[in-house]
Structures are given as structure tokens and as C-alpha cells.
Amino acid sequence: MEKRIKEEVMLKVLSTLNEAQSRWYVAKEAISLGRGGLKRMSELTGLSRPTILKGMKELKSGQDLSKIAEGKIRKEGGGRKRLTNLDSALVKDLTHIMDENTAGDPMSLLKWTGKSTRKIADEMVDLGHPMSAMSVCRMLKEMGYSLQANVKTKEGKEHPDRDAQFKYINEQ
Incomplete structure (x- = not known):
């Protein structure tokens, strides 16, 4: 706190x-x-x-x-403009793509998608919105999506007779 x-x-x-x-x-x-x-x-x-x-x-x-x-302070409003300021239909099209692919518990605020940011960026380019996967990532975070990669977990030790089990199944 x-x-x-x-x-x-x-x-x-x-x-x-x-x-x-x-x-x-x-x-x-x-x-x-x-x-x-x-x-x-x-x-x-x-x-x-x-x-x-x-x-x-x-x-x-x-x-x-x-x-x-001295003399190194930038003027207000300098730098690259945000994609959403340059393209008004960008958020609408991204929302439309995400509506088709959104997963998560409706009772929880956590939302996610099975699509990679790279695939979503490719779809946005096809719709006429040139953007990178990093831009998609930033916008999805702003929209409340959880961006998590699959994680492999080990669930204990491997059975000592694992090979024997498969050999037995193959013989049958």
C-alpha cells in the first residue's frame, strides 16, 4: 500500500x-x-x-x-503522433477483430485472446492500418487485455518405466 x-x-x-x-x-x-x-x-x-x-x-x-x-528542452507536442490520432477507424477495426477472438471469464475483468499480436497486426495491415505487433500489444494493454504467453510446467518426475510403457503398448 x-x-x-x-x-x-x-x-x-x-x-x-x-x-x-x-x-x-x-x-x-x-x-x-x-x-x-x-x-x-x-x-x-x-x-x-x-x-x-x-x-x-x-x-x-x-x-x-x-x-x-540549456536549449535542450523540446516544445510541447513534439515527436511522433499516436496511431489512434492519425487513424480514427483504427480502434474500431481492432475492437472488431478482438470481438471475434476474445476469451476469458465474463464475470472477471481478465480478457485475453488466442491470436498472437503479430497475426492481429497482419490482419490490421490487410484492413489498411499499417501497424506493428508492438503497437497492437500496446493498444491491447490499453483496452484491458492480458498479454500472456503459454508457459510449460513440469508436473513432477518422469516415471522410471516410461519407455517400458510405450514398448508394451507398441507390442500390443
């Missing part, structure tokens, strides 16, 4: 910072977490690993941070 509140506060503070400041703040948090901190902060904040690594390098360099940030 306390960890979640701390994360919410951190994200609130992060939303008020500019690009350089947020890079340094997340890098500082990653350093303080120690092993696994970089991955954890990347997942929590959405900042890329290279961005956090750059912030760590800048913090450890001992340089004056105000000189590093």
Missing part, C-alpha cells in the same frame, strides 16, 4: 518536470533502488532505458546540470 502511494506521488512530481529534469529524477530513483532499479523505473514511468541511462551518466559526471539542459 505504501509503495503504491509513493509511486503515485512520484508520478505526480514527474508530470510537472521538463524533459531533462524528469530524466534526472527518474535516474536518481533508479540509482537509489540499486539492482533492477533501471528496469523498474522504465516500467513505472514509461521512460526508455537509454533515456534513464543518459540521466544516470549525467548525474554521475559531476557536471553542472543547468549547463547540460
Whole structure:
């Protein structure tokens, strides 16, 4: 509970910072977490690993941070636009594809599909929406789908007479 509140506060503070400041703040948090901190902060904040690594390098360099940030703050609205902003029918077509393939308990909020994100992306391309499997993955997560791979489990030790059992069946 306390960890979640701390994360919410951190994200609130992060939303008020500019690009350089947020890079340094997340890098500082990653350093303080120690092993696994970089991955954890990347997942929590959405900042890329290279961005956090750059912030760590800048913090450890001992340089004056105000000189590093001069003239490097991007204007609001820069960067690539989201696919959903560029193509209004994208979400509708993806929802239509997922309606045919959605599985899960209707009483639970957990939804999943048997189709891979790559196959779904191929179907979207066929419908005229050029997108990658990673874009499909991101959009499905936003739509509340659980993206899980099949996992093989071992269910105990193998029977010592396993080969003998098959030999006996073949002889019959």
C-alpha cells in the first residue's frame, strides 16, 4: 500500500518536470533502488532505458546540470503522433477483430485472446492500418487485455518405466 502511494506521488512530481529534469529524477530513483532499479523505473514511468541511462551518466559526471539542459528542452507536442490520432477507424477495426477472438471469464475483468499480436497486426495491415505487433500489444494493454504467453510446467518426475510403457503398448 505504501509503495503504491509513493509511486503515485512520484508520478505526480514527474508530470510537472521538463524533459531533462524528469530524466534526472527518474535516474536518481533508479540509482537509489540499486539492482533492477533501471528496469523498474522504465516500467513505472514509461521512460526508455537509454533515456534513464543518459540521466544516470549525467548525474554521475559531476557536471553542472543547468549547463547540460540549456536549449535542450523540446516544445510541447513534439515527436511522433499516436496511431489512434492519425487513424480514427483504427480502434474500431481492432475492437472488431478482438470481438471475434476474445476469451476469458465474463464475470472477471481478465480478457485475453488466442491470436498472437503479430497475426492481429497482419490482419490490421490487410484492413489498411499499417501497424506493428508492438503497437497492437500496446493498444491491447490499453483496452484491458492480458498479454500472456503459454508457459510449460513440469508436473513432477518422469516415471522410471516410461519407455517400458510405450514398448508394451507398441507390442500390443
